[in-house]
Amino acid sequence: MRASMLSDWLAQRIERTGGQPIYRQLYGLLQQAILSRELPAGTKVPSSRLLASELGLGRNTVTQVYEQLALEGYVWSATGQGTFVSDSAPDEIVGAESAARNAAPAEPRVLSARGARLLQGAGVSQRQGGAFMPGVPDASRFPAAVWNRLQSKYWRRLRPDLLTYAPGGGLPKLRQVLADYLRTSRSVHCTPEQIIVTTGIHQSIDLAVRLLSDSGDVIWTEDPCYWGVRSVLQVSGLSLKAIPVDAEGINPSADDLADPPKLMLVTPSHQYPLGMVMSLARRRMLLEFARQNGCWIIEDDYDSEFRYGSRPLASLQGLDTAGQVIYVGSFGKTLFPGLRIGYIVVPEGLSASFATASAELYREGQLLQQAVLSEFIAEGHFTSHIRRMRGIYGQRRQILLDTIRKRYGDALEIVGGDAGLHLVLRLPDGVDDREVAKTALGVNIVVRPLSGYFLRPGRDMSGLLIGYGCVPEEEIGPAFEKLAAVLDPALGIRG
Amino acid sequence: MRASMLSDWLAQRIERTGGQPIYRQLYGLLQQAILSRELPAGTKVPSSRLLASELGLGRNTVTQVYEQLALEGYVWSATGQGTFVSDSAPDEIVGAESAARNAAPAEPRVLSARGARLLQGAGVSQRQGGAFMPGVPDASRFPAAVWNRLQSKYWRRLRPDLLTYAPGGGLPKLRQVLADYLRTSRSVHCTPEQIIVTTGIHQSIDLAVRLLSDSGDVIWTEDPCYWGVRSVLQVSGLSLKAIPVDAEGINPSADDLADPPKLMLVTPSHQYPLGMVMSLARRRMLLEFARQNGCWIIEDDYDSEFRYGSRPLASLQGLDTAGQVIYVGSFGKTLFPGLRIGYIVVPEGLSASFATASAELYREGQLLQQAVLSEFIAEGHFTSHIRRMRGIYGQRRQILLDTIRKRYGDALEIVGGDAGLHLVLRLPDGVDDREVAKTALGVNIVVRPLSGYFLRPGRDMSGLLIGYGCVPEEEIGPAFEKLAAVLDPALGIRG
Numbered sequence: 001m002r003a004s005m006l007s008d009w010l011a012q013r014i015e016r017t018g019g020q021p022i023y024r025q026l027y028g029l030l031q032q033a034i035l036s037r038e039l040p041a042g043t044k045v046p047s048s049r050l051l052a053s054e055l056g057l058g059r060n061t062v063t064q065v066y067e068q069l070a071l072e073g074y075v076w077s078a079t080g081q082g083t084f085v086s087d088s089a090p091d092e093i094v095g096a097e098s099a100a101r102n103a104a105p106a107e108p109r110v111l112s113a114r115g116a117r118l119l120q121g122a123g124v125s126q127r128q129g130g131a132f133m134p135g136v137p138d139a140s141r142f143p144a145a146v147w148n149r150l151q152s153k154y155w156r157r158l159r160p161d162l163l164t165y166a167p168g169g170g171l172p173k174l175r176q177v178l179a180d181y182l183r184t185s186r187s188v189h190c191t192p193e194q195i196i197v198t199t200g201i202h203q204s205i206d207l208a209v210r211l212l213s214d215s216g217d218v219i220w221t222e223d224p225c226y227w228g229v230r231s232v233l234q235v236s237g238l239s240l241k242a243i244p245v246d247a248e249g250i251n252p253s254a255d256d257l258a259d260p261p262k263l264m265l266v267t268p269s270h271q272y273p274l275g276m277v278m279s280l281a282r283r284r285m286l287l288e289f290a291r292q293n294g295c296w297i298i299e300d301d302y303d304s305e306f307r308y309g310s311r312p313l314a315s316l317q318g319l320d321t322a323g324q325v326i327y328v329g330s331f332g333k334t335l336f337p338g339l340r341i342g343y344i345v346v347p348e349g350l351s352a353s354f355a356t357a358s359a360e361l362y363r364e365g366q367l368l369q370q371a372v373l374s375e376f377i378a379e380g381h382f383t384s385h386i387r388r389m390r391g392i393y394g395q396r397r398q399i400l401l402d403t404i405r406k407r408y409g410d411a412l413e414i415v416g417g418d419a420g421l422h423l424v425l426r427l428p429d430g431v432d433d434r435e436v437a438k439t440a441l442g443v444n445i446v447v448r449p450l451s452g453y454f455l456r457p458g459r460d461m462s463g464l465l466i467g468y469g470c471v472p473e474e475e476i477g478p479a480f481e482k483l484a485a486v487l488d489p490a491l492g493i494r495g
Numbered sequence: 496m497r498a499s500m501l502s503d504w505l506a507q508r509i510e511r512t513g514g515q516p517i518y519r520q521l522y523g524l525l526q527q528a529i530l531s532r533e534l535p536a537g538t539k540v541p542s543s544r545l546l547a548s549e550l551g552l553g554r555n556t557v558t559q560v561y562e563q564l565a566l567e568g569y570v571w572s573a574t575g576q577g578t579f580v581s582d583s584a585p586d587e588i589v590g591a592e593s594a595a596r597n598a599a600p601a602e603p604r605v606l607s608a609r610g611a612r613l614l615q616g617a618g619v620s621q622r623q624g625g626a627f628m629p630g631v632p633d634a635s636r637f638p639a640a641v642w643n644r645l646q647s648k649y650w651r652r653l654r655p656d657l658l659t660y661a662p663g664g665g666l667p668k669l670r671q672v673l674a675d676y677l678r679t680s681r682s683v684h685c686t687p688e689q690i691i692v693t694t695g696i697h698q699s700i701d702l703a704v705r706l707l708s709d710s711g712d713v714i715w716t717e718d719p720c721y722w723g724v725r726s727v728l729q730v731s732g733l734s735l736k737a738i739p740v741d742a743e744g745i746n747p748s749a750d751d752l753a754d755p756p757k758l759m760l761v762t763p764s765h766q767y768p769l770g771m772v773m774s775l776a777r778r779r780m781l782l783e784f785a786r787q788n789g790c791w792i793i794e795d796d797y798d799s800e801f802r803y804g805s806r807p808l809a810s811l812q813g814l815d816t817a818g819q820v821i822y823v824g825s826f827g828k829t830l831f832p833g834l835r836i837g838y839i840v841v842p843e844g845l846s847a848s849f850a851t852a853s854a855e856l857y858r859e860g861q862l863l864q865q866a867v868l869s870e871f872i873a874e875g876h877f878t879s880h881i882r883r884m885r886g887i888y889g890q891r892r893q894i895l896l897d898t899i900r901k902r903y904g905d906a907l908e909i910v911g912g913d914a915g916l917h918l919v920l921r922l923p924d925g926v927d928d929r930e931v932a933k934t935a936l937g938v939n940i941v942v943r944p945l946s947g948y949f950l951r952p953g954r955d956m957s958g959l960l961i962g963y964g965c966v967p968e969e970e971i972g973p974a975f976e977k978l979a980a981v982l983d984p985a986l987g988i989r990g
Contacts, residue, residue, distance in 0.1 A: 031809075071772060073743075073772075073774035073775035073776060073777075073778075074775055086775065086776070087776065111706050111707065111845075111848060112705070112706060112707055112708050112709045112712070113709050114705060114706075114709055114710070115705060115706035115707060115848070115852065118705070118706070118852055118855060118856070119848055119851060119852060119855075122851050122852070122855045123855070124663065124851060124854040124855045124858075129655070129656070129659055136659060136660070138655070139653075139655040139658035139659055140653065140655040142653065142655075142658060144650050144651075144653040145650075145651075147650065148647055148650035148651065151646070151647075151650070152643055152646075152647055155639050155640075155642065155643035155646070156639075156640075156643065158634075158635065158637070158639040160624070160633070160634040160635040160637075161624070162833065163634035163637060163831040163832070163833045163834075164624055164631060164634055164831065164832045164833055165631070165832045165833065166833070168619065184519075199694070199857070199859075200858060201858075202856065202857055202858045203857070206856075210607070210609060210610060210613070210730050211606050211607060211609075211610035211613070212606065212607055212610060213607045214607045214608050214609055215609070215710050215732050217607070228855065228858060231855045231856060232856060235705050235856065237710050237732060248568075277566060277568075279568040280568035280569055280581065281568060281581070281582065283568075314526075332860075336655075336658040336659065336860075337658070337659045337660045337858075337860050338657065338658045338659055338660065338661070338860030338861055338862050338863060339658075339860060340859065340860045340861055353606060353610070353614055356614060356617050356619060357610065357613055357614060357617070359619040360613060360614075360617045360618070360619045360723065360726045361613070361697065361701075361726060361727060361730065362694070362697055362698070363619075363695060363696075363697045363723055363832075364694075364835065365827075365831075365832050365833030365834060365835045366833055366835055367833050368833060
């Protein structure tokens, strides 16, 4: 196309009514003409005055478009001489020839090895509630009015300092009330400075393993364990060694003990998903072993606030005198998952490093929410909410236990029902729990197969994780009937 | 201590008034007596009835303490025989001897290599505002009343589905309005499904590099570049290759091009921190090079909404026809940093993988805030806020430019002042910009040394990043005077 034809070409294409703004249309059309070489490099384009008059547009519009195109390199101007189409052909890829000669053909565009493994092992579900989703609390009982009152108070008197990036570690006030809470209710010994506020257990563990281990280091995990943590560890390049659990918790063999890992990740208060409590003897052995061999223990205390029939247990961190335990917890189960506030308690000498690294890696914010949470705790709403929910969950748990017993008597063992938001219904060996879970999903019932939590092949047990936290009392019976209808054929029971 | 003395021992230690609850005191004292072996293993403790009567406590209190201690393994009960102190000595560390014999002595408890490197290179500042913090917007101008109104609406009618974990990708409504916004204002071509909501640019980049690269892979970064991104890449095991920038953006040499990387990370709309725009020819060259060699381009579009004197530039993503560009952006600068909502736009075939991996790795939530943001955008508050802030920042920029010119004339070059929230004041070679920044901090002025953004030693330039976004108009002049008083001696100017 010759420059003289440009006005006509544009006039035919500009939509005067109903289209995009004229500015955008003109810009887009000129860009298209240049990229397609309809306007070849070196072409002198009409002056903005001329083009504006030919198209019946304001001159400012055309000037702005030309300036924009110049800024992006589509055209260039020479003072007094006019505006010319740039040579928009790609810069020559110097050296590309030799690269093509030497290198293997371009790799196909697929995920990395660690990416592919992550997706292959992904345990996350599209469903985030309903019967019998494990690990999900009942957010409908959250005291929303209280929260809204506290939150609105902060938003009404805008505090810009609460809207900016969080300095490493989180809001000092929240760290203060958290230190009190953890000392009183979890026997965690720490100063506020040792607490780093995070977005939850995933981020806490990510931070700890990145600061305390290198790619290729070995970490002991309990077998079985939580799928989400597994993924976080694996993408950080750690080599996972699955250590079986027995009735007293993680149970390393003599061979295991002869080969100390860099880190271990345990759930002493409530093994996930089987629910046992780590014995005192086992706790002291782990601490001593870690001290002797310089390994780190990450204590994941994800839901021990909900314990039925006994008070929450003291933490492993509280027994640690050598500064080897990293304690992680979260408000996801006690308040609501979407809040995304958790915490990590680190040994004294590490607090500055963790605070800085957290800010550096995640560039966190959410200080206003942290302020709201601090007041929510300080005014006593947190503990009273936990107390209330413990009652509700306890009742749901009892209804579920009764329902299971009524249906199956003692034929199926129930494991880990003393605490938390789920229990495990053991199935006889040989029953394919993944198949049962899949069929159950077909009738809109979510259960998770126990075998999926095991890392060592051949060591897995068959069973179903049944969550009762987010299931209203009246729905538990009917939902379990649906599950039983799926389960019976798998158990060889005829209807 | 004999069991018969226990009551006295306890009675002397329990504080009846003003102390912790009696339950906790009794529990703590018994735990202490057992751990210290004052009550040796095997000791039969008094019955709960007896101890309660001797201490003048309710029997329930003592029973609960015993149950708790039993649960944690401190004591055990034999039916009809009483309660005994457990053997709480640590489990023998079987195999520890051989480990100690074979292994090197326990490593000192220090950070991992990647952790140490992260901290050594950490660029994060404790200060998050004030003159002249670069990259921080003015949150005091945020329309808090509007936000509070929208937010309270959601909190008043509690929607439990917005309080739980986010399914991969984020709230569909937000992805929808974002796709519209990005298409219109940034020429990003995508469906809502291609958008993954994240907590910001750090998480977006973390997700992309973990899914698309493996430890040891090479990534090209611009030299200079943003410190935070550098840290995120390094802890993921990537090998960073710093490619110099020229006036047209990243400028790989023939040698560089002969050795294609797995990924590259560029800021085409507004090079950080120098501020130039990548030329069209350079853009097309990069896209073609990436297509030929199967590399991924991460386009970091962190603040191109704030461009003075010209419209925001079209994205590189919009020119990509081969699906090689990963586009990342955030609301941190346009709304407020603490919000922690960002987004990543991925090629069509990758959206499901990214959504799943995001949920798996980060277990995100914040759906209620995402709903509020969706309405904030849909009701037009977002674009009008940007427009208003562009005016305010433009004015502050002008005041700063005038102030600098008035003081230094043309003696110091100003770079990258056309867009964003900061400009770069170049200093003569040989002036130690880190020293200037350090001295400035002493008079409470934050500036960042330009040399700190360079990766290749010996290629760095001296200069100061001066942020004007969060500095009220009337403070710019006085603050710059303070800075100038520090700068003059470094420049050899006498007062």
